[in-house]
Amino acid sequence: MSFSFWEKEILIGKIDYGIIGCGIVGLNTAINLKLKKPGARVVIFERGFLPNGASTRNAGFACIGSVSELLSDIQIMGEDAVFELVERRYLGLEKLKKRCGEGEIQYEGLGGFEIFGTQDGHNKDQCFEAMEEFNKKLFSITKTEKTYEKLDTKNAFMGMLGIQGAIKNTVEGQINTGQMMERLLKIAKDMGVIIFFGIDIRKIINYNEPRLVLADDEMISVRNLILCTNGFAKDLMPELEVIPARNQVWVTKPISGLKIKGSFHYLEGYYYFRNVGERLLIGGGRHLDKEGETTAEQGETAIIQDGLKDMVENIILPGISYQVEYKWSGIMGLGPTKKPIIKAIEGRTFVAVRMGGMGVAIGSLVAEEVADLVLSYD
Ligand SMILES: Cc1cc2nc3c(=O)[nH]c(=O)nc-3n(C[C@H](O)[C@H](O)[C@H](O)COP(=O)(O)OP(=O)(O)OC[C@H]3O[C@@H](n4cnc5c(N)ncnc54)[C@H](O)[C@@H]3O)c2cc1C
Structure with missing residues (x-):
């Protein structure tokens, strides 16, 4: 034609x-x-x-980086480059909120939570140790002395099972994508x-x-x-x-009395979840099949779907019945x-x-x- x-x-x-x-x-x-x-x-x-x-x-996290993520990025990029990147994320979010309007995109400053389970005790200790220093470095960006805050998770943390510790990022929030x-x-x-x-x-x-x-x-x-x-x-x-990286996502039907509020990172961010009103959104699990998920093709695979199910049933919503209403995938652009x-x-x-x-x-x-x-x- x-x-x-x-x-x-x-x-x-x-x-x-x-x-x-x-x-x-x-x-x-x-x-x-x-x-x-x-x-x-x-x-x-x-x-x-x-x-x-x-x-x-995407998941609609308005986030700048969890402690474990920054620690791991410092190994690859060095400290200066990592904090420069955090600043750019912070500025980017400010611009997004200003351009669109916080109300229009349903921005909620509920905080970002990095949670540690039984599998990552070593990582947890390193993160708690690094927190103080990171807070000092981030002060010039976030203008708060406590960007990261250690939380008491002795009692079932927001109804979850096996949470051994948590760090709240007080300047993070979530939007309606x-x-x-x-x-x-x-x-x-x-x-x-x-x-x-x-x-x-x-x-x-x-x-x-x-x-x-x-x-x-x-x-x-x-x-x-x-x-x-x-x-x-x-x-x-x-x-x-640029390396394409697929991520598979679920959103459940509304769950009456859902205790999860905010945006959560688990296992160095390989799993992430949040509430969308009374629904649960969960995604990730890419560590279970990095090779298979290095693709620009949309799709679902049994290994990742099983990983999401395991997270929901054994950690996030133990003993609570739920139904998945939406399943999809999306492609990120990663690199060295x-x-x-x-x-x-x-x-x-x-x-x-x-x-x-x-x-x-x-x-x-x-x-x-x-x-x-x-x-x-x-
Ligand atoms: C599941 C998932 C969860 C995520 N969660 C978060 C989060 O919580 N917080 C966060 O900050 N980031 C998150 N991200 C990352 C974030 O969504 C992306 O970094 C961001 O959306 C990238 O925007 P972009 O405009 O660069 O690219 P895209 O939004 O990917 O846009 C690229 C566009 O190009 C089009 N296109 C591609 N090739 C062609 C072609 N040949 N001709 C014409 N059109 C073409 C595509 O159709 C697409 O619409 C997530 C990503 C995924 C996949």
């Missing part, structure tokens, strides 16, 4: 900034470009009929950002004068191109160091470090990918940084 004169000249038109991917990063990048260049034609290309990357499929995306879509559309849904970009030709190849080999030219496809980045740019990739590739092509599983937190800031980078080349 070829485009008609009208389609090519008017409906597609001359695109100043073309963005591939309509997630948190793509939408915020478009909004930031429109804020600085209101007259520019900003177009997002999205292959789903809705945005269907991680941004509509669906509301956040609806809000960002509305802001972008109201500002005149054009979104073409159902358009799968197959290839990018010529990074200096970018042309996007569609499924039927038809092409669209853009003056500047920004790739915001996170976990799917390698499909279009195999040279990028958790630092996002924000760069100019060549000429007029840019990337903002690899959110390290924390794009709700850092995504709005990454989008601002890439928009500024693009404009600095104009």
Whole structure:
């Protein structure tokens, strides 16, 4: 199929900034470009009929990092880089809340909880030891002396079984992911950002004068191109160091009297769960089959589903009957470090990918940084 004169000249038109991917990063990048260049034609290309990357499929934790996560990241990235990243997550969340409105995205500052079971006693002691020092380092970011707080878990902690200790992150909270995306879509559309849904970009030709190849080999030219496809980045740019990581998620039917309130990390964050009103959301278990979950294909597997069931029945809701109402998967973009990739590739092509599983937190800031980078080349 070829485009008609009208389609090519008017409906597609001359695109100043073309963005591939309509997630948190793509939408915020478009909004930031429109804020600085209101007259520019900003177009997002999205292959789903809705945005269907991680941004509509995540857990909605507004988090900056648990103690065990920071300890493990320090081993890989070093202390300075880790605290810089924590600051960027914090700033990203502030920007998200400011842009969307806390009420509109149902932000609840219930706190983030890292809980330790019988399996990770050693880890627990290390975390308790590190807490004090981390609190001092984080003061300049969070402006509170007790970002992390040790909790008494002697009595069944929020109804859970076998919890040997817990650390509360007092500045963390949770959002309604669906509301956040609806809000960002509305802001972008109201500002005149054009979104073409159902358009799968197959290839990018010529990074200096970018042309996007569609499924039927038809092409669209853009003056500047920004790739915001996170976990799917390698499909279009195999040279990028981004590893897709699938996560499987459940949401139960409402459970009357659910005691879980807040966002929880267990086993160094490999399992995470929260309340969504009176429902329980749980995801993760990737450590059970890292190889199998290193994929950009959506899907469910018995090993992970069994892991989620085990967590719910033996730790989170012991003896409580529940029914799973929703099951889905989502794809994160990971890499050798958790630092996002924000760069100019060549000429007029840019990337903002690899959110390290924390794009709700850092995504709005990454989008601002890439928009500024693009404009600095104009
Ligand atoms: C299960 C799960 C739970 C998570 N929980 C949290 C959390 O609690 N807190 C947190 O901070 N982060 C969380 N994350 C991570 C967070 O959701 C992501 O980091 C963030 O959404 C990434 O946003 P993005 O815009 O970069 O990418 P995405 O939202 O993945 O958007 C990329 C878009 O690009 C589109 N696309 C890809 N290839 C093409 C192509 N060739 N042509 C056209 N379109 C294309 C996709 O359809 C997709 O819509 C979670 C992720 C998952 C999967």
